């Protein structure tokens with residue numbers, strides 16, 4: 001594992017009781033300029049103390065505290081003297097484990113609810129108005145606070161909606177302050193973190209860069225050399241720029257032209273990195289070799305494996321020119337680490353590069369973005385002076401267009417997809433929607449259907465347009481693109497791209513679909 005990641009001195013640990021909540025909370029904590037990490041709920045008090053947290057935030061979760069096997073905290077954690085904020089399930093757990101009562105309600109509380117302060121609102125709610133709207137999602141509710149706790153707010157179906165023990169600095173809220181629909185959510189988190197737990201709001205992108213540069217220099221050493229594979233995406237670009245800042249010309253980037261890139265992408269990558277950023281760059285033209293190995297390959301996981309292997313081999317050949325490079329820079333992000341690292345999570349696709357490298361790979365990994373979320377990576381990129389079209393580039397999968405062609409990947413199918421994809425991209429940018437939509441691209445399906453063009457029967461392939469909104473790619477919703485735009489896309493693709501006679505729009509969210517088709 002890489003050690004080129006900066007670990008700020010002050011960390012808030014977000015205890016995970018249900019993955020989706022924990023990630024969002026961790027991001028909101030960071031938006032208060034306080035560094036946060038997610039930990040599993042089964043860590044002991046001693047293991048938590050070893051991380052010297054400035055505060056703990058207990059996340060929400062899908063279980064009831066009353067069901068068998070519901071996750072609990074090591075009870076000693078409440079006596080560590082570390083300030084604790086419990087959210088939803090986390091708050092119920094505080095009540096349940098410290099002697100209060102969590103009851104079943106007649107009905108739960110889902111969606112927007114009014115929260116009303118009791119009396120002066122205690123420490124946590126000091127500056128809040130008397131009433132405000134919050135977002136709730138629970139069935140059970142705290143009905144009696146544990147001894148020593150005060151109950152400082154209520155809502156229609158939460159008799160104890162906010163509770164606190166000021167001396168022990170333990171707080172609980174039934175609602176979800178991390179969700180944008182909760183008014184004053186960020187204020188409440190800031191109140192807890194900065195005013196009550198005493199965290200310093202010092203974690204900024206400038207500090208991330210500064211600390212990462214030190215960590216990278218430390219890992220690579222005075223004379224070590226590194227190589228970085230540029231995929232054309234924002235993650236590898238920012239990782240490269242960060243490592244370049246740390247070790248300058250001792251970094252060589254390798255751009256493997258797999259033949260599976262988007263239209264015009266190879267030229268743009270070479271231009272940006274070699275000319276604008278002054279980074280040493282080896283441009284490997286490997287398309288032919290990729291296509292040779294992809295002949296007859298249609299099964300998605302096999303395809304990913306073949307592409308992955310060829311990528312590494314192309315890399316190793318390029319490495320011949322810089323034989324003394326022992327470090328490989330990768331743009332692995334925090335959600336990749338969480339998604340790949342949870343033992344219970346089922347393997348959906350072998351995508352993320354974490355752990356996906358062949359065992360005989362002879363490099364030490366440098367992963368400077370391993371602690372960052374995507375939006376933070378973009379901010380780091382902007383701070384490092386990367387151009388907007390790289391920083392705001394939509395995510396692009398490692399295996400490139402290979403996983404957007406259902407069926408065999410050939411120079412012909414890639415050419416069709418590239419043309420259609422270029423149309424989708426340019427129209428969405430022209431419509432001014434590129435920053436609202438998380439990813440937007442075309443897929444080529446391995447089926448044919450009958451059509452008619454200019455009195456002639458056609459029998460050709462369909463292009464499927466995929467456009468999704470998302471915050472982090474863990475979940476996604478299909479983008480409600482305007483009909484006029486869809487019409488334009490359909491017309492242009494069918495008129496301009498040979499071999500396509502039908503356009504469909506994918507209206508599947510994730511889950512149950514994934515963003516990519518393979």
Ligand code: XMP
Pocket residue numbers: 349350351352353395396397398399439473474510513514515516517
């Ligand atoms: P799925 O298709 O699983 O994708 O919903 C989630 C996000 O990951 C991207 N993706 C990849 N990224 N290497 C990557 O670095 C890969 O092999 C890969 N496959 C999918 C995908 O574009 C989406 O943003």
